[in-house]
Amino acid sequence: MTNLRAESVSLGYDGLRVIEGLDLTLPDGKITAVVGPNACGKSTLLRGLARLHPLDGGKVTLDGTDITAMPRKELARRVGMLPQSSVAPDGVRVAELVARGRYPHQGWFGRHSSDDDAVVTAALESTGVADLADRPVAELSGGQRQRVWIAMVLAQQTDIVLLDEPTTFLDVRHQLDLLDLLTELNRNQGTTVAMVLHELNLAARYADHLVVMSAGRIVAEGAPSAVLTREVVGEAFGLTAQVVPDPVTGTPLVVPVGRYHSK
Amino acid sequence: MTTHTAIAELRAVRRRRQVLVVAGMVLVVLVAGTGALLVGAAGLTPGQAIAGVLGLGDKGDVFIIQKLRLPRIEAAVVIGAAFGMAGALFQSTLRNPLASPDILGISGGASLGAVTGLLALGLSGVALSGLAFAGAGAVALAIWLLAWRKGLHSIRFVLVGVGFAYLCASLVAWAMARAEENEAAGVLIWTVGSVSDIRGDQLALVASGTLVLLVAVALVARTQGPLALGDDNARALGVHVDLARIGALLLAVALVALATSAAGPIAFVALVAPAIARRLVNDGGAALAASTATGAAMTLVADVVGQHALLGIAAPVGIVTGLVGAPYLLWLLATTEKRSR
Numbered sequence A: 001m002t003n004l005r006a007e008s009v010s011l012g013y014d015g016l017r018v019i020e021g022l023d024l025t026l027p028d029g030k031i032t033a034v035v036g037p038n039a040c041g042k043s044t045l046l047r048g049l050a051r052l053h054p055l056d057g058g059k060v061t062l063d064g065t066d067i068t069a070m071p072r073k074e075l076a077r078r079v080g081m082l083p084q085s086s087v088a089p090d091g092v093r094v095a096e097l098v099a100r101g102r103y104p105h106q107g108w109f110g111r112h113s114s115d116d117d118a119v120v121t122a123a124l125e126s127t128g129v130a131d132l133a134d135r136p137v138a139e140l141s142g143g144q145r146q147r148v149w150i151a152m153v154l155a156q157q158t159d160i161v162l163l164d165e166p167t168t169f170l171d172v173r174h175q176l177d178l179l180d181l182l183t184e185l186n187r188n189q190g191t192t193v194a195m196v197l198h199e200l201n202l203a204a205r206y207a208d209h210l211v212v213m214s215a216g217r218i219v220a221e222g223a224p225s226a227v228l229t230r231e232v233v234g235e236a237f238g239l240t241a242q243v244v245p246d247p248v249t250g251t252p253l254v255v256p257v258g259r260y261h262s263k
Numbered sequence B: 001m002t003t004h005t006a007i008a009e010l011r012a013v014r015r016r017r018q019v020l021v022v023a024g025m026v027l028v029v030l031v032a033g034t035g036a037l038l039v040g041a042a043g044l045t046p047g048q049a050i051a052g053v054l055g056l057g058d059k060g061d062v063f064i065i066q067k068l069r070l071p072r073i074e075a076a077v078v079i080g081a082a083f084g085m086a087g088a089l090f091q092s093t094l095r096n097p098l099a100s101p102d103i104l105g106i107s108g109g110a111s112l113g114a115v116t117g118l119l120a121l122g123l124s125g126v127a128l129s130g131l132a133f134a135g136a137g138a139v140a141l142a143i144w145l146l147a148w149r150k151g152l153h154s155i156r157f158v159l160v161g162v163g164f165a166y167l168c169a170s171l172v173a174w175a176m177a178r179a180e181e182n183e184a185a186g187v188l189i190w191t192v193g194s195v196s197d198i199r200g201d202q203l204a205l206v207a208s209g210t211l212v213l214l215v216a217v218a219l220v221a222r223t224q225g226p227l228a229l230g231d232d233n234a235r236a237l238g239v240h241v242d243l244a245r246i247g248a249l250l251l252a253v254a255l256v257a258l259a260t261s262a263a264g265p266i267a268f269v270a271l272v273a274p275a276i277a278r279r280l281v282n283d284g285g286a287a288l289a290a291s292t293a294t295g296a297a298m299t300l301v302a303d304v305v306g307q308h309a310l311l312g313i314a315a316p317v318g319i320v321t322g323l324v325g326a327p328y329l330l331w332l333l334a335t336t337e338k339r340s341r
Helices: A042-049 A072-078 A094-105 A114-126 A142-155 A172-189 A200-206 A230-237 B002-038 B046-053 B059-093 B106-119 B125-147 B154-178 B181-192 B200-227 B231-236 B241-263 B269-281 B288-307 B317-335
Strands: A004-013 A016-025 A031-035 A057-062 A079-082 A160-164 A192-196 A209-214 A217-222 A241-245 A252-256
Touching (some): A016 A042, A042 A160, A072 A094, A094 A114, A142 A172, A200 A252, A217 A230, B002 B046, B002 B269, B002 B288, B059 B200, B059 B241, B059 B269, B106 B181, B231 B241
Parallel strands (some): A031 A192
Antiparallel strands (some): A241 A252
């Protein structure tokens, strides 16, 4: 049982408060999606959970322990995080990039062991990029590249994986591929996944737990079918929308109403 | 299992390549060093040279080898290694292939310190070197103070450094313009760099200092891999980013200050040696060891070429590294296959 929890957390940039006194517990072994309008603080929240951004108040705990009291490497062995739009260094190859995910598991003079090779191989295979192992990352397509970054986070072998907009810049098919991959990770290995997503309907389909944010606070959270109502969409996004059942999955499907093009 | 061994094999291939590049550069050092021992105003046979290195044989030969030729070779290797490593550290820590002590003004700070000591205070020897060291350190500190904004931002660090480079260059040029003709020649060496007069205690100091710093770099080198992925990724992998970056930059500044205080700002070595090393190793890593070896080989070869006018130019090493290094860099860049970003 590993529980990542934010307790009355406040976060901001240079005195500008983005999030004030927010509480959130990521359900263990589930997929959580965080949605909300631009600048609502969802990325900042994720960064705070992973200790990428200092807290102005409150604390983030892992199994009850304040994460700032943990050695950084120990935290990195338990919580993985893929930041938004990572850029690989020039010339670095796929296997080498993925192997850098092993850093928190290696000692001061750590060399790669055959255990590391096995973990890297498993990460390459489960993300479907094993054939690309010797290719420079810069030569890959956007979808392949994002898989490689996820493979790096998998090589970190954490119980909890946080992802900041992992589907940005991907076309619809690659978005589905990637979310299916995360679902497999969750189902096969019991990994707790939490991600910031822009696409409401995919979030509703893939998440067990949906968190809707607006202006630095949580508007609603829970099962997507309970949370994603026209009232919540209206409050969080300032958007008039109809919410109908997704014909494929039965999860909520948000159909926005704009100012033009109505029947 | 087949892919498992394939991944292990890929890693072994990359590793062999690193070792090969370092070994190749060491070979260059050995060949150029042997040549430099044998060739000179007093021609020596290989036998006489070996005897001289061991302190045996004719007194005159021993003097030539041990007091003149060997120290110059050692100085070139040590200074080159220091510049190579410092450049590689700057470039990988700041994630910028242009970041090098020449361009960041840190070498310029050393020149300014030395020129001030020479012209205004009439210093020489170790005191002068001390002032050059202080000049490099002062510029690094100034860049630091101006570039720090709740964390170190690479691009700001580089831009502030470029500003200081111009400032130092202007002040040195101004000092030279005001200097007497006989003083200006002594000043000139602090603007181009030379390894011809480093021997005895000074050589021992620079060599042991460089060695200590290289060992220290080896201890912190592991953070360079995660750091190259960007601050957020490095933090997510458990690296204390600010500490790791401060540590790496301090070591790089110390290497440059030490090398420059003895040899002056040898142009281009810190910029080009890592670029060459990374291109040869070609694994997307920082190539720290290969850069060190490349810096040593490059500086020694340039010094031998300059000393014996092999290309028709008899010049201090700093001029040769610029003349040879710049075209080589351009050739490397022109022949690197075009890649999509």
